Amino acid sequence: MHRPAARPAFVEVEDLSLDxxxxxxxxxxxxKTMLQAASSRVTSGLRAGSTGGAVAEDRTRRVVxxxxxxxxxxxxxGERLGIVGHNGAGKSSLLRVLGGIYEPVAGRIHxxxxxxxxxxxxxGMNLDxxxxxxxxxxxxxxxxxxxxxxxxxxxxxxxxxLGPFIDLPVRVYSSGMVVRLGFGLATAVSPQVLLMDEWFMxxxxxxxxxxxxxxxxxxxxxxxxxxxxxMPAVLRTWCTRLLWLQAGRIVADGPVDEILARYQxxxxxxx
Amino acid sequence: MxxxxxxxxxxxxGPRLEGGxxxxxxxxxxxxxxxxxTSRHPELLLDARLGRSRRSAAAxxxxxxxxxxxxxxxxxxxxxxxxxxxxxxxxxxxxxxSSAVMVGSMGLIYxxxxxxxxxxxxxxxxxxxxxxxxxxxxxxxxxxxxxxxAEQTIRSxxxxxxxxxxxxxxxxxxxxxxxxxxxxxxxxxxxxxPGWHALLSLPGMLxxxxxxxxxxxxxxxxxxxxxxxxxxxxSLMQIAYYVTPVIWKPSMLGARGWWLPLNPFDPLLDVxxxxxxxxxxxxxxxxxxxGDSVLLWAAAWLLFVRARPRIAFWI
Numbered sequence: 106m107h108r109p110a111a112r113p114a115f116v117e118v119e120d121l122s123l124d125x126x127x128x129x130x131x132x133x134x135x136x137k138t139m140l141q142a143a144s145s146r147v148t149s150g151l152r153a154g155s156t157g158g159a160v161a162e163d164r165t166r167r168v169v170x171x172x173x174x175x176x177x178x179x180x181x182x183g184e185r186l187g188i189v190g191h192n193g194a195g196k197s198s199l200l201r202v203l204g205g206i207y208e209p210v211a212g213r214i215h216x217x218x219x220x221x222x223x224x225x226x227x228x229g230m231n232l233d234x235x236x237x238x239x240x241x242x243x244x245x246x247x248x249x250x251x252x253x254x255x256x257x258x259x260x261x262x263x264x265x266x267l268g269p270f271i272d273l274p275v276r277v278y279s280s281g282m283v284v285r286l287g288f289g290l291a292t293a294v295s296p297q298v299l300l301m302d303e304w305f306m307x308x309x310x311x312x313x314x315x316x317x318x319x320x321x322x323x324x325x326x327x328x329x330x331x332x333x334x335x336m337p338a339v340l341r342t343w344c345t346r347l348l349w350l351q352a353g354r355i356v357a358d359g360p361v362d363e364i365l366a367r368y369q370x371x372x373x374x375x376x
Numbered sequence: 377m378x379x380x381x382x383x384x385x386x387x388x389x390g391p392r393l394e395g396g397x398x399x400x401x402x403x404x405x406x407x408x409x410x411x412x413x414t415s416r417h418p419e420l421l422l423d424a425r426l427g428r429s430r431r432s433a434a435a436x437x438x439x440x441x442x443x444x445x446x447x448x449x450x451x452x453x454x455x456x457x458x459x460x461x462x463x464x465x466x467x468x469x470x471x472x473x474s475s476a477v478m479v480g481s482m483g484l485i486y487x488x489x490x491x492x493x494x495x496x497x498x499x500x501x502x503x504x505x506x507x508x509x510x511x512x513x514x515x516x517x518x519x520x521x522x523x524x525x526a527e528q529t530i531r532s533x534x535x536x537x538x539x540x541x542x543x544x545x546x547x548x549x550x551x552x553x554x555x556x557x558x559x560x561x562x563x564x565x566x567x568x569x570p571g572w573h574a575l576l577s578l579p580g581m582l583x584x585x586x587x588x589x590x591x592x593x594x595x596x597x598x599x600x601x602x603x604x605x606x607x608x609x610x611s612l613m614q615i616a617y618y619v620t621p622v623i624w625k626p627s628m629l630g631a632r633g634w635w636l637p638l639n640p641f642d643p644l645l646d647v648x649x650x651x652x653x654x655x656x657x658x659x660x661x662x663x664x665x666x667g668d669s670v671l672l673w674a675a676a677w678l679l680f681v682r683a684r685p686r687i688a689f690w691i
Binding site: 206208216245246 | 418419420421422423424425445447448451452455459462528530531532533534535598602603604605608685686688689690
């Protein structure tokens with residue numbers, strides 16, 4: 106395989122913290138925010154239970170969720186990292202930070218290599234546009250030439266097998282067709298670093314057979330995989346290392362079988 | 377609009393479309409064009425410890441990468457307009473039709489109110505109204521929506537915010553292009569054709585493009601954070617519409633119009649409008665227009681540098 110960028114991919118995370126501001130009610134309003142600043146009301150913070158991130162208020166009295174706290178780890182080429190943890194433990198937030206969608210409030214992340222994020226359940230498609238238009242936009246984003254976009258169209262069209270529907274708005278598709286198109290589109294690229302949410306592995310059973318081969322190719326092509334999942338079978342098949350998150354902190358980091366056994370037994374050390 | 381599938385996340389995402397090793401699909405055809413932003417070595421470095429200089433560098437990177445994705449921005453802007461009028465018979469020419477009706481009816485009423493000769497007044501009104509509504513007014517209200525409207529995309533992949541700015545500005549260029557038919561028809565009917573002199577409005581239009589982009593950066597950030605800003609902006613633009621010479625001519629005010637140059641919309645409107653009416657904007661007008669634009673860009677850039685890392689959390 107030839108990659109023009111010969112440098113091996115890597116992921117470096119150093120002391121990463123992420124605060125997620127929650128805007129509700131008056132915080133969304135310029136008028137109320139200005140009034141509030143004038144009256145300097147003081148409210149006290151709250152702390153949530155241990156499953157989700159802690160909720161607190163920052164200096165400017167914004168309510169923030171402490172989504173990630175002091176994470177440090179390093180992945181080198183060839184590693185497949187699985188992330189486990191309860192809902193709200195910060196798994197998806199971590200994927201979004203690694204993908205550059207959320208920028209950290211503290212610490213540093215450094216990712217070498219092209220990145221692809223498979224996070225969004227409707228694949229980020231615009232449902233009002235036709236299948237073909239969605240494919241072309243994707244091609245433009247990736248920076249393909251005209252012939253490249255044609256090739257992408259053919260590739261996705263062949264995989265999704267939509268027939269004449271490819272020129273109709275995605276909104277009129279059956280749910281199976283949407284999944285086929287989106288999946289074909291999202292997996293038409295093979296990045297060096299692949300960030301993937303668990304649902305991608307657990308797709309609809311009807312297209313699962315067909316999708317599996319294609320997904321496997323993309324995952325194998327990627328030098329680094331970061332995957333969030335609840336399914337032990339998936340983690341055992343795909344991952345070489347597990348990271349256990351709880352309330353935005355790393356509980357444990359190590360080989361799959363060892364961490365999985367501890368996670369399933371639920372023996373979290375007291376934080 | 378969520379126009380794009382989840383995609384390469386890095387700004388500097390590199391050559392990405394190598395086929396799988398199993399040869400499931402063609403490897404060579406899907407290589408990015410040389411020189412495209414994606415053919416550099418891909419890297420993503422986010423460091424919260426470096427503070428101000430990094431924020432500013434990151435904003436410059438956003439601008440540079442966004443500009444190199446200009447084709448995507450144009451496609452998105454074009455699709456936005458296509459989508460808005462998909463299923464209607466006349467398409468975007470509905471705008472032209474409604475503008476024509478408005479210019480016609482307002483021309484008659486205000487012509488009577490102001491006691492002016494329609495031959496002088498209607499060409500002025502037609503071009504002013506279209507430039508204001510489809511140009512300045514439309515641009516400002518769309519600018520408020522430039523980041524909020526791209527919520528799906530921004531939350532599912534890393535893409536330069538500049539792409540959304542290009543998209544918003546280009547959408548407005550298309551709308552203005554459809555509307556400009558109306559004043560052209562009025563010019564033809566009243567024999568007020570400006571001829572080659574009209575080309576002098578090109579520098580003004582270029583300035584509009586730049587200012588439109590600045591408005592998107594500025595209002596896009598503010599409106600993403602504070603959701604009550606678009607209605608406030610709407611009210612302010614309504615006031616601006618009346619205090620700017622759009623439906624009335626500056627000459628109607630006479631000496632009482634000394635304050636006109638203080639209204640930033642007046643010189644900005646004039647640098648495009650005057651050449652189309654066969655006049656030449658004075659140096660004073662151009663100076664004021666450029667000065668206002670520099671201030672607008674400075675404010676927009678300062679805000680964008682500060683707000684850019686937060687936008688994904690706000691929307």
